[in-house]
Amino acid sequence: MDLLMTILLLMGCLLISNIISHYVPSIPTALTQIVLGVIIAFAFKHTSFELEEEWFFLLFVAPILYNDGKYFPREELWKMRRSIFGNSLILVLLTTIGGGYFIHWMIPGIPLAAAFALAAILSPTDPVAVNGIAKRIHIPEKVLNLVKGESLINDASGIVAFNYAIAAVVTGYFSLKDAILNFSYLFLAGAVLGLIFALILTLIRFNLRKEGINDVVFHSLLQILAPFVIFIITEELLHASGVIAVVVAGIIHSLISRRFETSIAEEQVLTENIWSIILFVLNGIVFLLLGLNIPLSMSETIADPNIGNLKAIGYVIAIGFVILAIRFVWSYISAFYEYRLSKNKDIEVPNVKIALLTSLTGVRGTVTMAGVLSIPFFLNNGDAFPERSLILFLTAGVILFTLICATVFLPFLCKDELNEDEKIIDKNLIDAKNRLLSAGIKAIESELNDKNEAVAYELIHEYKHISQNLRFEQTSNAVEKKFNQQEMVEIQLIALKAERKYINELMGKSEIDEQVFKALDKSLDYREEVFLRNPSQDTMFLVRKLMRATKIFYKKFRKRKEIKLNNLKLVKDIQLKSFQAAIEALEEYLRSHEGSNAAQDVILYYRTMINRFKGNVVKYNEENIKQKEELRIKAMDIERSAVRNMYESGEITREESNELRRYINYIESVILYKHAE
Structure with a gap:
């Protein structure tokens, strides 16, 4: 022992x-x-x-x-x-x-x-x-x-x-x-x-x-x-x-x-x-x-x-x-x-x-x-x-x-x-990986339909998350990292402002009662607090989130007569429309800030939330797993073509193309791996 x-x-x-x-x-x-x-x-x-x-x-x-x-x-x-x-x-x-x-x-x-x-x-x-x-x-x-x-x-x-x-x-x-x-x-x-x-x-x-x-x-x-x-x-x-x-x-x-x-x-x-x-x-x-x-x-x-x-x-x-x-x-x-x-x-x-x-x-x-x-x-x-x-x-x-x-x-x-050349090579490799991920996202979007919508959005979200991590890794300068974080917060606040504007308009037209307005406004205040919080408070934030989740878990067994089903449906419809308003505001922002990765990430987040609110949550049954696997394989086929095109056009070196192919192969080997007894 x-x-x-x-x-x-x-x-x-x-x-x-x-x-x-x-x-x-x-x-x-x-x-x-x-x-x-x-x-x-x-x-x-x-x-x-x-x-x-x-x-x-x-x-x-x-x-x-x-x-x-x-x-x-x-x-x-x-x-x-x-x-x-x-x-x-x-x-x-x-x-x-x-x-x-x-x-x-x-x-x-x-x-x-x-x-x-x-x-x-x-x-x-x-x-x-x-x-x-x-x-x-x-x-x-x-x-x-x-x-x-x-x-x-x-x-x-x-x-x-x-x-x-x-x-x-x-x-x-x-x-x-x-x-x-x-x-x-x-x-x-x-x-x-x-x-x-x-x-x-x-x-x-x-x-x-x-x-x-x-x-x-x-x-x-x-x-x-x-x-x-x-x-x-x-x-x-x-x-x-x-x-x-x-x-x-x-x-x-x-x-x-x-x-x-x-x-x-x-x-x-x-x-x-x-x-x-x-x-x-x-x-x-x-x-x-x-x-x-x-x-x-x-x-x-x-x-x-x-x-x-x-x-x-x-x-x-x-x-x-x-x-x-x-x-x-x-x-x-x-x-x-x-x-x-x-x-x-x-x-x-x-x-x-x-x-x-x-x-x-x-x-x-x-x-x-x-x-x-x-x-x-x-x-x-x-x-x-x-x-x-x-x-x-x-x-x-x-x-x-x-x-x-x-x-x-x-x-x-x-x-x-x-060696500045090594830094340039690393930067080129990360840029190339991001281009692969973008090509993969476009391939998934081209295959999107009503049956695989939930799976497709989840997969796109995964790709965006990887791309975001690569961009953060590429940003070696602390000042630049801070600037990128500030840009993300500003874009999230633009979306939040659009949501708040839509809800205020409904209240002004008396289309919602004061109780519903206060609940929605409080939710927006909480989300704004999350965006503006200090990153060093992550641990406390997670603890508070866990406590809130625990309270919700126990409260759901209590009878709450004051909340009626029609009010819940109303709140859900309002939130869906407020999310759509946020997407429209961000698309307007993208027209004047073309190529903003942060704005695209936030838009994807809202689309995923709309999909979830509609009840299209991914259930890991055999059909959904198969759909996700097929989408990944199609995305990887496009990515391999992108690698070949970049190499043939001289945008990447032979070593970089080999590294990108290994990167794709690692993912493919995990997807297609079958456990043998």
Whole structure:
């Protein structure tokens, strides 16, 4: 039960971290998750999440690296092969040796082999951790591609070096010759086994399909289990590198699946959706675990009389600075030699700024934390692992240090690199989506008749609501958003004024009695109050609305003799005519303010209300569901034609047209989805 509650708590924190990132995009999600982990550690002191060390690589590293291998961008990364392999192998080796000697020199209590292990696990970079920053600033594409490419290989090489260093600490034995031979075996055997297992898995899947076993859920589950099975067999039975094996298997799977994408389309979509959830959970939990372990490791570290708070933080900053410095020097030197050796005249001249960007984007993250958490508690002779808590604290601190450095300095370095083209592309895409929605609305209106009137108006209202949200999303300026809200209020007040005018005319002609007039006038006053209220009072407004609804629910059981049926019918007729008067006033407004989306939205609202007052409320029976589905499909056919026309006329790019088609396909897949038992 404790384990279940801990998992649910971690899942809840993952959701909270995403909500915080939405409102505070300047802070990376990974950093938010670390802070939440620290809060959990202090709030629930008796809550712990302990796993055997070998489970960390199996549960976290294997699936993450397998997925990285699946998305290996061959064309882009092949152009940068020198830089990628240099960063993945030579830089890892330099970081391990240089960082290891520095750590051992600075903290003699950490044995040299353990210092090498710490430096090795600090060498892998994590592009996921820097993605949150990259979304709000423009980091050069070349730098991002380099980080993505190197992370695929340096995760594996760093972990192999880390495992070997840890084995040297645990056994107390180290031989350079044996290390080189063993490293070569682990690396090469892991790569070969990854290739073999990927081909075997593919063969199994195709043979199962030949036998008629085509269930997409079964095949998706087979793909999800693949990295775990490959890792276990490679590590436990064949004693090669399971990390290398899952990376290679992921790459081979990607190369094969691209040849059969259309034949396994449903399986591809389902599997990708499942993987996106798994990776979100795994990456997030690792950072939460990092935060959970910071207070404990810090308390054990500062409990050492030779290490105080300032000294421990100083160690973290010094190690973090050295790790980034090694990366900076290597980045500049490798860029210089690549420039000298390259025959491509368009290659960029190496400079300090690009080297700094490359260094700062090398944020440490998931693999680093998962690796250090796998350090055993005891050596083979039964002694405690030397300075395990300190190593854990230093690792967590360096991850935080690199995250904070990237968060603070990358926007400063990229302030002149803000890409206006990306903003224009986003604006064009939203404009194109709005045009699709308008085309869809026209298609629905053209099919409108007495039978499907209620369904059609509800569907049009949905489309308008989506369009309104897109316009609000497009309006990034707070002043402009406020202006749009004010415009909507002004148009609603114009409609309300027309309603009030019509009712006053009826009262002036004595066509309604005073009691009915007061009831209608009070209703208009209430609606005007709603339009003019402060948005910050939304919660209180909803509470009051709920209370009024509750009172109405109970009062309907009471006999109210003073209200007669003919009065109710009269009020209903008056309201219908007042709504029509409001529509006429808004149509007059549209003649002088052509293209006002707000006015069109309010007109649609009144037409929907008229439809409801006439009793044409959508009842979700089989006939109405079928009508709505048919209207949606016709609207989507028109939308697809609009996408093709916009692309052929050059109004949108190929990437934008693909994005719009995906947008339509997502909606269509939901509409046509049929649950299978």
